[in-house]
Amino acid sequence: MNDTPGASAPDADLRVVLDRMADGFFALDADWRITYTNETGAAILREAMADDIVESRESVEGANIWESIPEAVETEFYDRYHEAMETQEPVSFDSYYEPLDTWFDVRVSPSESGLSIHLRDITEQRELERQRERDLKAVQRLYAVSSDRKRPFEEKLDSLFELGCEYLDVPNGFLTRIDDGTQYIEASHATHEALQPGESCPLAEAYCKQTIGQEDLLTVVDAAAEGWSDDPAFDRFNLGTYVGGRVEVDAELYGTLCFADTAARSEPFTDLQQTFVRLLTRWVSYELERKRAEAEVQRERDRHEEFTSVVTHDLRNPLNAAIGHVDLVDADGDDHLQAVKDSLSRMETLIDDLLTLAREDTQVEDLTAVDVADLSREAWGTAETRGADLTATDDRVVVRADRSKLRQLLENLFRNAVDHGGTDVTIRVAPLADASGFFVEDDGPGIPASEREKVFESGFTTSKDGTGLGLRIVEEIAAAHGWTVTVGEGSEGGARFEIEGVQFVDD
Incomplete structure (x- = not known):
């Protein structure tokens, strides 16, 4: 049996093996004539040859491959076959043969008498x-x-x-x-x-x-x-x-x-x-879904802006005018006019609280070292406490906070205590025992346990003078700092608001 079929055809036993192969096989001699093909190889070569050449021959064996398939001359097949013939080294490559619209895996084995060529159709694999x-x-x-x-x-x-x-x-x-x-x-x-x-x-x-x-x-x-x-x-x-x-x-x-x-x-x-x-x-x-949500957010934003505009211009301007006129005519401290002034003052507080929530003015900005006791005394002077007493700790309680927002939080807690406890209420500000924050408590009537979960809801109030928004603002300012605020019973039975999660600053 010849090891490498070339110029001469393989013996009978090798023919049987090659003919049973599903892949194509053919042999060329040194003059590029086809000396042998198995059935698949013959089918491939006949399909590649020109029709007139196929019709003129009973078999592809004996035909010059390049003369019979001139389209293959300027292809990788031509170049690699010649390379194997000249170097006498095996060559393997994959290449697309356009006339047949087929990809072939090609293995070329040279000998002195010619080439043995194995072709495998890999078109489906390439696809x-x-x-x-x-x-x-x-x-x-x-x-x-x-x-x-x-x-x-x-x-x-x-x-x-x-x-x-x-x-x-x-x-x-x-x-x-x-x-x-x-x-x-x-x-x-x-x-x-x-x-x-x-x-x-x-x-x-x-x-x-x-x-x-x-x-x-x-x-x-x-x-x-x-x-x-x-x-x-x-x-x-x-x-x-x-x-x-x-x-x-x-x-x-x-x-x-x-x-x-x-x-x-x-x-x-x-x-x-x-x-x-x-x-x-x-x-x-x-x-x-996102576009729908964004549209809803924009509608809410537009409603907020419209609401803010109405509150700012359509309510505040006539309110300021009313306060001014009352001040002009109340030269003698008339009790009836005082009641009007109190109502106008409550309306002014309500408008301020509404604008704070609508404009999201509870968000914190610059955080600085703030002494809670000192700031409590400042806030006390502008919180309309009307004769109530403040007891602020003598200890320095310095926290990292937005000074203006923390002052607003304290003012709202002070006003809440006076609204519910009256002008004779006493309010105390001091650090928590576990040093996790500080508290504001009063000796007023306190808040029933059944109502403590509701006090931070917008609009909830048990006072005829309350707006129902002050404690909501307190909670939002605390949350903006990363703090939590809870309500319970004070040491003397009143309300106690504890602000925890505070970051203290060492002196």
Whole structure:
């Protein structure tokens, strides 16, 4: 048996082995004439040869390979065969032969008498590799586009539709909104006239009527073969290929995201292609939810701004005018006018508290070292305490805080104590025993245990003079510092507010 068939044909036993091979095999002599082929090799060579040459020969054996297949001369096959012949070294390579639209894995074994060539068709393997590469690139581009925070949703959606059409090999990608039995095309990247933005149709005449009833994607590979020919959707759109999924916003149906083609598809959508559509559908659902939330936030912001404007101008200005007029006519300290002044003062406090909450003025800014005792005495002078007494600790209690906001917190606690305990109440400010913060307590009537969880709610008050907003502001200022505020019973039966989580500053 010859080790390497070349100019002479292999013996009978080797022929049997070679003929049973599924891959192609042929041998060339030193003059490039074909000396032997197995069945697969002969089929490959005949397909590559010109028709007139095939018709003129009973067998490919004996033909000069380059004269019979001139298209192969300026290819890698020609160059690598000659390399093996000249160097007498084995050569292995993969190459695409365009005339046959085939990828071959080629192994060339040289001898002094010629070459032995083994050909394996790896076209399917290469197609799988290319498909994996396309899958990877599609998912990478999906992530890159969808996560780009600088681009608006509409621009990203158009780019992803274009990507999806290319990846799925269809010309139409579109987003629908379904409302009251009608399908509306909200956005698309499409050549189909009926799938352009602004187009609509009854849901009964759309493919999406089945999509919205699916837990997963609806896929159609060949609509006519799958029973769609008599469906109104097929009459209207004539789509042979379709894949689409439900788009939900806040767990409610919004519409569908779909890709389609009027031509039928030769192969089903792959698992990864379907996963791509699922990911894109979920991303669109998330983006629409986010846009809805942003719109709601903007509406709330607009309402706040409108409210602030009304309070600032339409309420404060006439209130200031009323206070001024009362001061002008109250030269003798009339009791009736004093009651009016008290009411106007309460309205002014209410307006200040409302504006504080509406403008979110409880947020802290610059944190500095603040002596709580010293600041308590300052706040006492502007808190409208009307004769009440303050007992502030003699110890230096220095904390890191926004000075103006901490002062506002103390003023509100002082006013709350006076509103509920009257002008003869005594208020004490001191550090907590465990050094985790400080407390403000009074000797007034206190707050019933059943009401302590409600005192920080906006509008809750048990005082006829209270606004129900002061303690809410206290809680928000504390939270902005990272502190917690709780209410309990004071050492003398009144209310005790403990502020914990405070960062102390050493002297």
